[in-house]
Amino acid sequence: xxxxxxxxxxxxxxxxxxxxxxxxxxxxxxxxxxxxxxxxxxxxxxxxxxxxxxxxxxxxxxxxxxxxxxxxxxxxxxxxxxxxxxxxxxxxxxxxxxxxxxxxxxxxxxxxxxxxxxxxxxxxxxxxxxxxxxxxxxxxxxxxxxxxxxxxxxxxxxxxxxxxxxxxxxxxxxxxxxxxxxxxxxxxxxxxxxxxxxxxxxxxxxxxxxxxxxxxxxxxxxxxxxxxxxxxxxxxxxxxxxxxxxxxxxxxxxxxxxxxxxxxxxxxxxxxxxxxxxxxxxxxxxxxxxx
Amino acid sequence: xxxxxxxxxxxxxxxxxxxxxxxxxxxxxxxxxxxxxxxxxxxxxxxxxxxxxxxxxxxxxxxxxxxxxxxxxxxxxxxxxxxxxxxxxxxxxxxxxxxxxxxxxxxxxxxxxxxxxxxxxxxxxxxxxxxxxxxxxxxxxxxxxxxxxxxxxxxxxxxxxxxxxxxxxxxxxxxxxxxxxxxxxxxxxxxxxxxxxxxxxxxxxxxxxxxxxxxxxxxxxxxxxxxxxxxxxxxxxxxxxxxxxxxxxxxxxxxxxxxxxxxxxxxxxxxxxxxxxxxxxxxxxxxxxxxxxxxxxxxxxxxxxxxxxxxxxxxxxxxxxxxxxxxxxxxxxxxxxxxxxxxxxxxxxxxxxxxxxxxxxxxxxxxxxxxxxxxxxxxxxxxxxxxxxxxxxxxxxxxxxxxxxxxxxxxxxxxxxxxxxxxxxxxxx
Numbered sequence: 215x216x217x218x219x220x221x222x223x224x225x226x227x228x229x230x231x232x233x234x235x236x237x238x239x240x241x242x243x244x245x246x247x248x249x250x251x252x253x254x255x256x257x258x259x260x261x262x263x264x265x266x267x268x269x270x271x272x273x274x275x276x277x278x279x280x281x282x283x284x285x286x287x288x289x290x291x292x293x294x295x296x297x298x299x300x301x302x303x304x305x306x307x308x309x310x311x312x313x314x315x316x317x318x319x320x321x322x323x324x325x326x327x328x329x330x331x332x333x334x335x336x337x338x339x340x341x342x343x344x345x346x347x348x349x350x351x352x353x354x355x356x357x358x359x360x361x362x363x364x365x366x367x368x369x370x371x372x373x374x375x376x377x378x379x380x381x382x383x384x385x386x387x388x389x390x391x392x393x394x395x396x397x398x399x400x401x402x403x404x405x406x407x408x409x410x411x412x413x414x415x416x417x418x419x420x421x422x423x424x425x426x427x428x429x430x431x432x433x434x435x436x437x438x439x440x441x442x443x444x445x446x447x448x449x450x451x452x453x454x455x456x457x458x459x460x461x462x463x464x465x466x467x468x469x470x471x472x473x474x475x476x477x478x479x480x481x482x483x484x485x486x487x488x489x490x491x492x493x494x495x496x497x498x499x500x501x502x503x504x505x
Numbered sequence: 506x507x508x509x510x511x512x513x514x515x516x517x518x519x520x521x522x523x524x525x526x527x528x529x530x531x532x533x534x535x536x537x538x539x540x541x542x543x544x545x546x547x548x549x550x551x552x553x554x555x556x557x558x559x560x561x562x563x564x565x566x567x568x569x570x571x572x573x574x575x576x577x578x579x580x581x582x583x584x585x586x587x588x589x590x591x592x593x594x595x596x597x598x599x600x601x602x603x604x605x606x607x608x609x610x611x612x613x614x615x616x617x618x619x620x621x622x623x624x625x626x627x628x629x630x631x632x633x634x635x636x637x638x639x640x641x642x643x644x645x646x647x648x649x650x651x652x653x654x655x656x657x658x659x660x661x662x663x664x665x666x667x668x669x670x671x672x673x674x675x676x677x678x679x680x681x682x683x684x685x686x687x688x689x690x691x692x693x694x695x696x697x698x699x700x701x702x703x704x705x706x707x708x709x710x711x712x713x714x715x716x717x718x719x720x721x722x723x724x725x726x727x728x729x730x731x732x733x734x735x736x737x738x739x740x741x742x743x744x745x746x747x748x749x750x751x752x753x754x755x756x757x758x759x760x761x762x763x764x765x766x767x768x769x770x771x772x773x774x775x776x777x778x779x780x781x782x783x784x785x786x787x788x789x790x791x792x793x794x795x796x797x798x799x800x801x802x803x804x805x806x807x808x809x810x811x812x813x814x815x816x817x818x819x820x821x822x823x824x825x826x827x828x829x830x831x832x833x834x835x836x837x838x839x840x841x842x843x844x845x846x847x848x849x850x851x852x853x854x855x856x857x858x859x860x861x862x863x864x865x866x867x868x869x870x871x872x873x874x875x876x877x878x879x880x881x882x883x884x885x886x887x888x889x890x891x892x893x894x895x896x897x898x899x900x901x902x903x904x905x906x907x908x909x910x911x912x913x914x915x916x917x918x919x920x921x922x923x924x925x926x927x928x929x930x931x932x933x934x
Contacts, residue, residue: 219741330758330782350769423734
């Protein structure tokens with residue numbers, strides 16, 4: 215029974231990690247920008263939805279859509295206002311986006327969003343038994359949302375003109391420019407898409423717990439761990455990284471104790487960077503590593 | 506004529522200025538210097554914020570009556586506070602200590618009330634307080650090591666007192682509750698889930714020992730880091746292991762979600778312990794009724810009015826009147842009662858000692874014997890307020906159970922009980 219529990223919740227945990235890291239991975243894959251404001255945008259969406267639903271009494275669905283739009287717009291704005299002046303200087307990009315993320319999180323702390331009352335309603339209440347283990351519908355929905363988004367993103371980046379343009383830009387910026395693809399527009403769009411995905415992840419995952427500031431910092435670390443483990447620009451790597459970490463964390467929590475869970479993803483970042491910096495499925499640095 | 510008028514105006518203005526300045530000066534001379542109370546605590550936590558409000562309420566009440574008499578002179582009380590942020594994950598003890606140091610250096614408080622939120626910070630700040638010789642009444646941090654340190658080097662730490670429940674008293678209340686539950690429902694299997702902090706782990710270990718000594722099987726014991734919000738692995742193990750009672754011990758905001766997750770995972774066990782967000786009267790609404798059946802401890806009474814202690818009813822009414830119905834309903838189950846009482850203990854000690862000198866004040870605080878919001882207040886030799894079950898003889902905490910349609914029913918101790926522990930609906934089917 216305990217093993218079944220681990221298998222079922224390991225799967226859910228993996229889906230949660232994949233969904234959490236999807237926006238971060240997509241932005242990096244399309245524009246090469248490591249958006250360290252990811253955690254801030256994630257939490258911004260959660261708090262925005264809560265404020266709209268509880269203070270302005272809007273229906274949850276409306277509050278969720280508005281939260282996703284706001285996060286996406288803010289993502290594009292971050293590129294236009296913060297990243298454009300430092301575009302191409304990787305360290306400056308990281309510092310600038312990290313500063314924006316911290317500013318968002320600490321603004322909410324300053325506004326008093328620190329108690330237990332900030333929680334989002336699940337999309338559907340109740341639970342279902344899978345192999346004798348009760349799993350709430352929200353967790354099952356997270357798996358579904360993760361699958362739909364992964365398929366949708368695959369289609370978008372491979373079958374649509376905009377997606378192909380973005381991929382072209384990611385592969386070779388100068389060639390893409392020569393055929394009329396504007397790099398700033400493409401990068402802003404990738405930031406907006408990543409931020410929108412962070413918002414969708416927040417609205418799906420946050421109903422499992424409460425909205426608290428430290429989640430913003432944890433989300434950034436988890437996104438980093440998953441993408442570093444799987445390979446920074448690889449979709450297959452993202453899924454593989456999420457599954458490896460998801461099951462490792464669930465096993466650790468069950469058999470060693472929940473207090474060791476955080477150590478798993480921190481150790482993953484350190485180990486992968488030390489042994490195989492390109493990650494399990496990353497390609498861009500493989501040549502450098504061999505040299 | 507014009508010159509005369511001008512001179513008259515000048516003389517009039519000068520007279521007004523002189524009289525005004527004299528009046529102001531006179532007022533300043535008459536106004537007694539305030540007695541400064543420092544409150545360095547985790548103001549972002551519900552316990553810290555509510556405790557500060559409770560201190561301010563008591564200060565306003567005392568000031569409305571003219572203040573505190575020091576050698577015949579009435580002096581008002583003033584409160585200065587600083588946020589130590591120690592309840593937040595990742596904030597090191599040194600940061601919290603720096604905040605306390607800043608408050609002492611800049612505001613020069615005559616006494617410190619409420620104080621440390623985390624036991625780790627309390628223990629570390631004891632040397633700082635000893636160095637400055639400031640009377641300090643702590644009302645949130647719970648480690649028994651505090652008393653151990655006071656006893657080991659009494660002269661150094663004699664300025665420090667604790668008015669809230671400590672971990673051994675908490676174990677005592679929890680074990681008595683478990684004793685009742687075991688007898689009433691024939692339960693013998695428990696699962697302990699605690700927050701990975703000193704007081705909670707200490708309480709969990711103490712309870713684990715008591716359970717094993719009394720024939721219980723402890724199916725599991727897990728510690729979660731502060732900030733964690735996914736408890737599914739422990740709940741899964743508790744369900745698989747057939748636990749009949751789950752004992753949660755948490756003071757972090759995220760812990761409230763444990764109840765929702767347990768319901769979603771259909772864990773057929775009674776929840777009995779301490780979940781800080783489930784203690785306030787507003788918790789039923791916040792958690793949409795999913796607190797039903799939870800047996801929760803209020804570390805000190807006051808936040809929940811208990812008829813057997815009229816001062817607790819009076820405190821609750823005054824607090825609600827000053828801060829509003831919503832804030833009254835959100836009052837935390839740990840901190841506000843003793844924090845409010847601490848102001849009266851300090852004021853009484855100052856009047857008794859007739860001075861603000863630390864040694865005399867510490868001796869007067871130690872000799873306190875008064876009826877408070879938390880019951881009868883008396884300090885033991887190691888500077889801990891004595892807690893037991895009779896509010897006429899000692900301070901008391903209270904165990905209550907959430908029952909439909911959203912009422913907290915005190916069930917223990919018998920002197921304060923207004924009902925009995927019942928199995929929640931999901932265990933009756």
